[in-house]
Amino acid sequence: MSSGNSGLVIAAYGRRGRLETAAGKALPFLLRGRRLRVVCGDRVQWEAQSHGHTAIVTAVEPRRNSLARTDPASGRQEILAANVDCICVVVAAEPAPDWFVADRFLVAAAAMAARPLLISNKQDLPSADDPAYAAELAAYMRAGYDLLRVSAHDVASLQPLLSALDARQAMLVGQSGVGKSSLINALVPGADQATRALSRGREGRHATTASIMHRLAGGARLIDSPGVRDFLPAIGHEVEIQSGFPEIAAHAGQCRFRDCRHLHEPGCAVREAAATGEIWPRRYESYRRLLRQQQAAGAR
Ligand SMILES: Nc1nc2c(ncn2[C@@H]2O[C@H](COP(=O)(O)OP(=O)(O)OP(=O)(O)O)[C@@H](O)[C@H]2O)c(=O)[nH]1
Ligand SMILES: [Mg+2]
Ligand SMILES: [Zn+2]
Numbered sequence: 001m002s003s004g005n006s007g008l009v010i011a012a013y014g015r016r017g018r019l020e021t022a023a024g025k026a027l028p029f030l031l032r033g034r035r036l037r038v039v040c041g042d043r044v045q046w047e048a049q050s051h052g053h054t055a056i057v058t059a060v061e062p063r064r065n066s067l068a069r070t071d072p073a074s075g076r077q078e079i080l081a082a083n084v085d086c087i088c089v090v091v092a093a094e095p096a097p098d099w100f101v102a103d104r105f106l107v108a109a110a111a112m113a114a115r116p117l118l119i120s121n122k123q124d125l126p127s128a129d130d131p132a133y134a135a136e137l138a139a140y141m142r143a144g145y146d147l148l149r150v151s152a153h154d155v156a157s158l159q160p161l162l163s164a165l166d167a168r169q170a171m172l173v174g175q176s177g178v179g180k181s182s183l184i185n186a187l188v189p190g191a192d193q194a195t196r197a198l199s200r201g202r203e204g205r206h207a208t209t210a211s212i213m214h215r216l217a218g219g220a221r222l223i224d225s226p227g228v229r230d231f232l233p234a235i236g237h238e239v240e241i242q243s244g245f246p247e248i249a250a251h252a253g254q255c256r257f258r259d260c261r262h263l264h265e266p267g268c269a270v271r272e273a274a275a276t277g278e279i280w281p282r283r284y285e286s287y288r289r290l291l292r293q294q295q296a297a298g299a300r
Contacts, residue, residue, distance in 0.1 A: 004045035004058055008221075009038050009082075010213040019044060019055055020215075029055040036060065040211040040223050041082040041169060065112040067171065068234035075297050077234040081211055081223055086115040086170035088161075091137075092178040093127035099136055101231055103286040105173045106145070107244025108233035117146050117164060119172075121179040124151040139280035143247040152182035162187065165220040171211075176227025181208050184224045188214045193224055235294055245287050247279050263288065 007019035007027070015031050017038065029046060031038065036057065038044060043061040063082040070077055087109035089102050102118070109116035118140050122128060128149075141147050148164065150157045161183075172180040181193035191214050194207050211225045235241060238261070242249050248262060248270050256267025262284075265271075274284035 004047055005055075006061075007044050007046050007055065007057075008213070009040055009042040009044055009057075011210060012038050012040055012042075013210055019046065019057070021055075027053060027055045029057050032056050032058050037079075039066070039079050039082050040213050041084055041171075041221075043083065065114060067108055067112060067114075067173075069108075070232045070234045070297050072230075072232050072293070072297060080225065081171055083169055084112065084114050084171045084223070085168035086117055086165065087112075088117045088119050088170055088172045090119045090121050090172050090174035090178045090180050090183065092120065092122040093125060093130055093133045094122060095175065095177045097133070097136070098175055098230075099282060100286050100289065101175055101228065103244070103283065104231045104233050104290060107235070107241055107290065108231070110244040111233060111235060111240040117148065117170075119161065119183075120147060120149045121152060121183060123149045123157065124153050136280075136282070139283060142280070143245070143283065145246075150183070152179045152186045155186055158183070158186055162216065162218060162220075165216065165218070165222065167219040169213075169221045169223075171223040171225060173225050173231075174227060176207070176229070178227065180227065181224050184214055184222060187216055187222065189217075232293060232297065233290075238291065238294065241287065241290050241294060244290075245283060247273075247283065248287055251279065261291065263291070 007021050009017060009019050011018040017029055018026055019029050020026055038060055044057045045059040046055040046057045049056055066082045067080045067084055068077050087105060089105045091097050091102050106116045120137055137147060148161050150161055181195045184191050184193045208224055208226045211223050213221050213223045215221055251269045251273050254269035257265055260268055262268050262270035273279040274281050
């Protein structure tokens, strides 16, 4: 019945954006109808406009998964991208890392059943050897996360990342200034994503303002996303938070109470493991903060 063509949304700005046709051509699009919403990564149906080189998007295919955030002020959920196989959480020793942000993206990855991948960029900087930075990375590895150490300024260091991305749809997320767009530029010839020199002491500067999907030579797709100050994942149920902390989930079976939330319950194996350092205490604190904030958002 539908004579539509299929396409892939590679950028979305409100009611318009760009899609890639099945033939691999990029086209600007408009959405038909008020109720249609699309995000980067969506598979859509479209029709050619009678004149001009614009596609009219008529329908969105069901999403395999989606990365969603909760607006802490309104409690509303917002979908940022769809059909993402791998969430690449990019961190760097500079600007000063906020590990809680990294943790929250890792929780989101677990909740959407995407592969979490931690990427330590700017390994060329001396600050990458900072003991506090190294200790955090080590904690993620102990928890079971895959970690890649790369530098956007050293193309050879990106080879393992290319292999890890395979032919899948992946997304770079993280704080502003960690080098997400620089990585895209190094991986995608001609991508020409704007990057911004780090201006010390000046807050709230983001080089990238919208998510854009790029195509890598091997066939993988990689979404560059705007850096964030904070990120509150959209969580359907509290257990999803625990699943986002594999080292906590691994200890939960030894808690006295089966429904232990690992806060103040007696006989909590998680709290004990955090006290001995077996669980990295900062990660445990991250879990508690997220649980608290999630409760506050849900109580609205
Ligand atoms: N030394 C070094 N500098 C890097 C590296 N990657 C990025 N940078 C620098 O870090 C700064 C920020 O890089 P961007 O690529 O704009 O960072 P971003 O994560 O895209 O930032 P937003 O778009 O604001 O989220 C730029 O000055 C880059 O040149 C790296 O591997 N090594
Ligand atoms: Mg950027
Ligand atoms: Zn417990």
